[in-house]
Amino acid sequence: MYRRARRRPAWGDDMTTPLLEASGFRKSFDGVPALKLGQFRLEPGSVHALCGGNGAGKSTFLKILMGIHHRDAGTLLRNGSEVVFDNPSQALAHGISIIEQELSPVPAMTVAENIYLGREPVGLFGRIAFRAMNSRAQALLDGFQFGIRADSLMMDLTVAQTQLVEIAKALSYDAEVIIMDEPTSALGEAEADQLFAAIATLKARGKGVIYVSHRLSEIFGVCDSYTVFRDGAFVETGTLADIDKDHLIQLVVGRPLTEEFIKENTPQARELLSVAGLSADRGVQDVSFALHEGEILALYGLMGSGRTEIFDRLFGLSAESAGTVTIDGRPAQIATPRQAIDAGLAYVTEDRKRSGLVLTGDVRENLCLATLDRMSAGPVMNARAEGRAAARMIETLNIRTASDRLNVAHLSGGNQQKVVLGKWFLTEPRILLLDEPTRGVDVGAKREIYRVMSDFARAGGAVIMVSSETDEVLGMADRVVVMRDGRVAGELDRATMSAEKLLHLAA
Amino acid sequence: MEDQTKTAAQQRRMIPARIGRDAQRYGILIALALLCIVLSIVSENFLTSRNIINVLRQTSINGILAIGMTFVILTRGIDLSVGSVVALVGVVSASFATTSAAGFIPGAPYMPLIPIAVGLITGTAMGALSGVAVARFAVPAFVATLGMLSAARGLTLIYSGGRPVPALTDGYRWIGTGDVAGIPVPIILFALVFALSHFVLTRTRFGRHVYAVGGNPHAAKVSGLPVRAIRFSVYAISGALAGIAGMILAARTGSALPQAGVAYELDAIAAVVIGGTSLAGGVGRVTGTVIGALLIGVMNNGLDLLGVESYYQQVIKGALIVAAVMLDRSRKTED
Ligand SMILES: Nc1ncnc2c1ncn2[C@@H]1O[C@H](COP(=O)(O)OP(=O)(O)OP(=O)(O)O)[C@@H](O)[C@H]1O
Ligand SMILES: [Mg+2]
Numbered sequence: 001m002y003r004r005a006r007r008r009p010a011w012g013d014d015m016t017t018p019l020l021e022a023s024g025f026r027k028s029f030d031g032v033p034a035l036k037l038g039q040f041r042l043e044p045g046s047v048h049a050l051c052g053g054n055g056a057g058k059s060t061f062l063k064i065l066m067g068i069h070h071r072d073a074g075t076l077l078r079n080g081s082e083v084v085f086d087n088p089s090q091a092l093a094h095g096i097s098i099i100e101q102e103l104s105p106v107p108a109m110t111v112a113e114n115i116y117l118g119r120e121p122v123g124l125f126g127r128i129a130f131r132a133m134n135s136r137a138q139a140l141l142d143g144f145q146f147g148i149r150a151d152s153l154m155m156d157l158t159v160a161q162t163q164l165v166e167i168a169k170a171l172s173y174d175a176e177v178i179i180m181d182e183p184t185s186a187l188g189e190a191e192a193d194q195l196f197a198a199i200a201t202l203k204a205r206g207k208g209v210i211y212v213s214h215r216l217s218e219i220f221g222v223c224d225s226y227t228v229f230r231d232g233a234f235v236e237t238g239t240l241a242d243i244d245k246d247h248l249i250q251l252v253v254g255r256p257l258t259e260e261f262i263k264e265n266t267p268q269a270r271e272l273l274s275v276a277g278l279s280a281d282r283g284v285q286d287v288s289f290a291l292h293e294g295e296i297l298a299l300y301g302l303m304g305s306g307r308t309e310i311f312d313r314l315f316g317l318s319a320e321s322a323g324t325v326t327i328d329g330r331p332a333q334i335a336t337p338r339q340a341i342d343a344g345l346a347y348v349t350e351d352r353k354r355s356g357l358v359l360t361g362d363v364r365e366n367l368c369l370a371t372l373d374r375m376s377a378g379p380v381m382n383a384r385a386e387g388r389a390a391a392r393m394i395e396t397l398n399i400r401t402a403s404d405r406l407n408v409a410h411l412s413g414g415n416q417q418k419v420v421l422g423k424w425f426l427t428e429p430r431i432l433l434l435d436e437p438t439r440g441v442d443v444g445a446k447r448e449i450y451r452v453m454s455d456f457a458r459a460g461g462a463v464i465m466v467s468s469e470t471d472e473v474l475g476m477a478d479r480v481v482v483m484r485d486g487r488v489a490g491e492l493d494r495a496t497m498s499a500e501k502l503l504h505l506a507a
Numbered sequence: 508m509e510d511q512t513k514t515a516a517q518q519r520r521m522i523p524a525r526i527g528r529d530a531q532r533y534g535i536l537i538a539l540a541l542l543c544i545v546l547s548i549v550s551e552n553f554l555t556s557r558n559i560i561n562v563l564r565q566t567s568i569n570g571i572l573a574i575g576m577t578f579v580i581l582t583r584g585i586d587l588s589v590g591s592v593v594a595l596v597g598v599v600s601a602s603f604a605t606t607s608a609a610g611f612i613p614g615a616p617y618m619p620l621i622p623i624a625v626g627l628i629t630g631t632a633m634g635a636l637s638g639v640a641v642a643r644f645a646v647p648a649f650v651a652t653l654g655m656l657s658a659a660r661g662l663t664l665i666y667s668g669g670r671p672v673p674a675l676t677d678g679y680r681w682i683g684t685g686d687v688a689g690i691p692v693p694i695i696l697f698a699l700v701f702a703l704s705h706f707v708l709t710r711t712r713f714g715r716h717v718y719a720v721g722g723n724p725h726a727a728k729v730s731g732l733p734v735r736a737i738r739f740s741v742y743a744i745s746g747a748l749a750g751i752a753g754m755i756l757a758a759r760t761g762s763a764l765p766q767a768g769v770a771y772e773l774d775a776i777a778a779v780v781i782g783g784t785s786l787a788g789g790v791g792r793v794t795g796t797v798i799g800a801l802l803i804g805v806m807n808n809g810l811d812l813l814g815v816e817s818y819y820q821q822v823i824k825g826a827l828i829v830a831a832v833m834l835d836r837s838r839k840t841e842d
Binding site for chain 1: 710719721
């Protein structure tokens with residue numbers, strides 16, 4: 001009944017049956033609607049971008065497709081016939097699989113064992129037929145030219161390779177619909193290319209891919225059609241060839257948004273932080289650089305080039321080793337995060353679930369976590385002060401949450417990131433260490449984060465930003481230090497930096 | 508028209524959602540109330556003020572232990588040593604309060620304040636030792652406190668020579684048998700410990716720290732929280748409260764028994780878990796723990812009143828604990 005009432009997409013009149021057709025999806029959590037009108041149509045042999053801001057309901061929609069959440073209303077047609085999934089294994093049996101953002105491989109098992117986990121081919125007396133399993137897995141991997149050996153251990157693979165294995169696993173179930181929810185958020189640009197090649201193969205084989213990402217260049221690179229959700233409701237669907245970036249941004253944000261980057265800071269002469277001959281974990285050696293008041297400095301490099309290790313060392317999270325750190329002209333001894341915070345540092349880590357948020361806590365508790373001593377009289381907390389601080393950050397950073405008492409685990413990815421940022425702004429730092437600050441953050445919110453960075457530097461602070469996105473580095477940084485294998489490979493200033501030079505120095 | 512159906516549907520969905528939320532908050536309270544109603548129907552002795560005071564007094568020892576355990580479990584830890592610490596504190600503090608000719612400590616008996624201080628220090632020290640092992644040397648809490656379970660029991664036997672410390676002074680016995688305005692002292696202590704702990708966990712900075720460390724120790728560390736000191740403190744708190752419980756027990760019995768408190772940690776953990784505190788850390792409340800302890804207390808009392816054999820009582824209690832955790836898990840996976 002719902003389906004009839006909805007307007008079919010313009011290109012819905014042709015003869016092919018869509019792999020998947022969803023209409024009128026609705027879902028509320030505790031009476032708050034997360035998805036009001038989810039509508040989607042996936043054709044065979046297409047890579048379909050599902051676009052929308054943080055909290056637009058994309059993940060909720062996909063979780064309904066996978067049977068993880070149960071929809072309140074709506075119809076789902078799989079190859080033209082109606083289906084309802086109560087759990088993910090039913091979705092899997094219908095050829096729908098998801099590559100989740102948080103991958104959960106069994107690290108001490110081989111690639112083949114992971115792919116056939118729970119479905120191992122068995123021989124006599126229930127013995128696992130390892131040889132058959134390995135060769136089947138190898139054939140699957142080779143079909144994509146993944147260049148991964150089926151008998152290597154999962155823990156020896158990179159994040160990107162782990163994702164490729166996950167794709168192979170999906171295909172071993174004969175999946176026709178493959179959902180990827182922000183698959184590149186844990187990858188650098190170089191690593192992502194392998195994933196894109198795999199997606200192209202999937203497409204050539206007539207599979208349908210639903211692709212979620214906040215990186216627009218990526219969407220235009222790998223996808224052919226798009227569907228946009230805004231505030232939980234379907235907005236538009238079409239072919240990407242017919243639109244441009246600005247149009248897509250406008251659909252996602254709901255208003256025209258021209259400039260992507262905001263940069264109004266000017267570096268001053270005064271040195272805020274300088275690092276000389278620093279070494280840190282994982283082979284980081286002899287790193288030296290300076291950071292000036294009002295400056296945005298980028299640390300660029302491939303995955304594993306030691307950028308995060310430098311941050312960990314600066315923030316007192318890893319053991320002190322060789323090298324000196326000078327803050328404001330005075331040598332700084334930073335052995336614990338507390339000392340780092342007192343020295344005016346703030347650190348937005350790259351993995352917000354692991355080291356940024358207390359997921360059992362609510363928004364307010366998380367925002368106030370690093371400044372509890374400023375919100376208490378003696379040992380007793382001042383609930384009013386906490387509430388005020390939280391409200392201020394929710395407003396400044398435009399955090400979308402039903403209330404400051406909502407559990408952070410229920411916030412969308414981008415809003416979680418803003419909560420982490422807000423926690424650190426409350427410490428009133430002078431030096432911000434940002435590790436991939438816009439990971440998983442939508443275009444609108446990215447701009448807000450850029451604005452915050454720019455304002456922060458303009459007001460006399462300084463920012464060091466680790467980013468794997470070349471565009472972001474070029475758009476925001478005054479200077480960039482390029483890392484390779486734990487050492488400084490070069491330094492470029494705004495006048496001389498270019499994408500080619502960055503990649504050349506990093507690789 | 509569509510809007511109307513939508514709001515109606517939404518309202519329909521909101522109501523069960525709210526009931527569900529409230530049920531999970533008040534579930535055990537409802538269970539406790541139901542149990543009390545049933546018991547007052549089947550046994551006329553249940554709802555007498557004497558029996559109620561009796562239940563509360565019996566619950567107070569487990570309740571105090573369970574409150575300490577709540578602190579520990581909130582940080583993802585566990586304290587298996589509380590039963591042994593109860594016994595150790597019992598004999599050590601009692602040895603300062605005995606009139607026995609054997610005269611355990613020269614000059615004993617002392618004024619009650621001395622044995623009480625000694626008991627508190629002993630309990631805190633035992634907890635602190637476990638705390639150092641866990642917080643400083645990263646020994647898993649299960650192992651560290653299992654070691655303390657054994658060591659503290661051994662110390663108890665060594666100190667007392669395996670014999671009870673008898674004939675405690677009236678002043679000391681007052682902790683276990685006295686009353687203020689008709690309310691037994693153990694119940695008053697239980698209430699004070701509850702009120703203070705509730706305040707600490709909900710209103711103080713230390714309370715926030717405890718929840719944060721249990722919820723995500725990494726994030727707590729990055730945010731500059733003294734994670735080690737917090738971990739250490741919760742074991743010291745648990746030890747101190749075990750000390751109070753140990754003294755109440757010795758005072759009530761009239762002599763400190765070296766074999767006292769065996770398996771008390773199980774009831775304490777049970778009360779915490781039934782009270783809804785998550786063993787995964789970061790989630791839970793002492794109010795839940797107190798209700799959990801009362802539930803166990805009322806159940807024991809009820810089964811006694813009904814004349815159920817103690818062997819069966821253990822089986823029923825075990826089933827109740829597992830059922831409570833099953834409920835807890837199922838509502839988590841629903842999320
Ligand atoms: N289990 C839940 N309980 C309560 N609210 C929820 C729950 N899951 C999601 N929400 C809310 O539903 C809305 C949509 O969230 P969803 O995760 O689908 O967004 P998204 O489009 O995937 O965003 P992002 O791009 O940031 O990942 C958000 O406002 C979120 O807070
Ligand atoms: Mg999402």
